[in-house]
Amino acid sequence: MALEKVFREMTECLRRLHDNLLAVQLTIRVDTPKEGSVLLVDVFGDATDDVLGWLEEAIQAAREAQKGVGHPVDLDGARRALVAVQEQFHRAEQAFLSDLVSYERLNELSKFGKRRCGEWRAWVKSVIQGIEQCRQPMIEARSRIAECWQEYAECMPATSVSVQSGPRIVAKDLVEAEAPPRAARLRLAVVGGSAKQ
Numbered sequence: 001m002a003l004e005k006v007f008r009e010m011t012e013c014l015r016r017l018h019d020n021l022l023a024v025q026l027t028i029r030v031d032t033p034k035e036g037s038v039l040l041v042d043v044f045g046d047a048t049d050d051v052l053g054w055l056e057e058a059i060q061a062a063r064e065a066q067k068g069v070g071h072p073v074d075l076d077g078a079r080r081a082l083v084a085v086q087e088q089f090h091r092a093e094q095a096f097l098s099d100l101v102s103y104e105r106l107n108e109l110s111k112f113g114k115r116r117c118g119e120w121r122a123w124v125k126s127v128i129q130g131i132e133q134c135r136q137p138m139i140e141a142r143s144r145i146a147e148c149w150q151e152y153a154e155c156m157p158a159t160s161v162s163v164q165s166g167p168r169i170v171a172k173d174l175v176e177a178e179a180p181p182r183a184a185r186l187r188l189a190v191v192g193g194s195a196k197q
Contacts, residue, residue, distance in 0.1 A: 003069045006151045007078070010144040011062040014089070017137040018055045024048055024130035031126065033119035040112055044127060047099035054092035061085040065148070075156070082148055089145055096138060100131050 025048045032041050061084035068078025099105060106128060113124030 003151050003155050004066070006144070006147045007062070007066045007069050010085070010141070010148050011059065011066055013137070013141045013144045014055060014059045014062055014085075017134065017141050018052065018059060020130070020134045020137050021048060021052050021055065024127065024134065025052060027123070027126050027130050031123060033123055035119070038112070038120075040109065044100065044105075044109070047095060047105075051092045051095045051100065054088045054095065058085050058088035058092060061088060075152070079152065082145075082152065086145055086149075089141060093138060093142065096134065101135065106131070 025045070028041060028045045028048055032038075061081045065078045065081035065085060068074040068076075068081055109124055109128060113121045113128075116124070
């Protein structure tokens with residue numbers, strides 16, 4: 001797969017995930033029933049805001065990485081941007097898993113929906129459904145980032161280092177007969193393969 005193509009697909013995948021989470025955020029923040037304020041709305045809303053913020057940073061870094069693999073090619077810039085994508089995505093994924101789709105959070109939301117009726121029950125159902133619809137795009141985004149790393153590694157030239165032995169340059173202190181007794185001259189001698197003492 002071409003480097004530009006996998007980087008473009010990663011960026012698109014991150015945007016789709018962002019769009020899905022944005023729909024969840026709208027359900028949580030805007031479609032909230034009018035009657036009664038509930039702390040759970042803020043808990044899920046804040047968690048969604050955090051995930052969206054990290055995804056926005058990941059998307060920005062993905063665009064930079066995409067530029068790096070375009071023309072002119074800047075593989076070092078692409079690598080640095082891909083590191084930023086990985087870091088921000090990891091933060092978003094961890095927050096998603098612990099603050100939105102963990103058993104404890106979804107169980108808490110379900111219990112709340114069972115205690116309430118009418119609009120609140122419908123709201124809980126919509127929030128859970130929206131969160132669940134983000135699972136697969138999250139998995140796809142993780143896979144696309146891994147594909148970018150793989151493709152990047154495959155396009156990097158192999159670096160080799162070779163060490164060869166050759167003549168050595170040795171410095172000797174010699175006192176020459178015509179030189180004053182305290183003066184010494186430094187003479188360089190090239191010795192092929194071994195040093196003369």
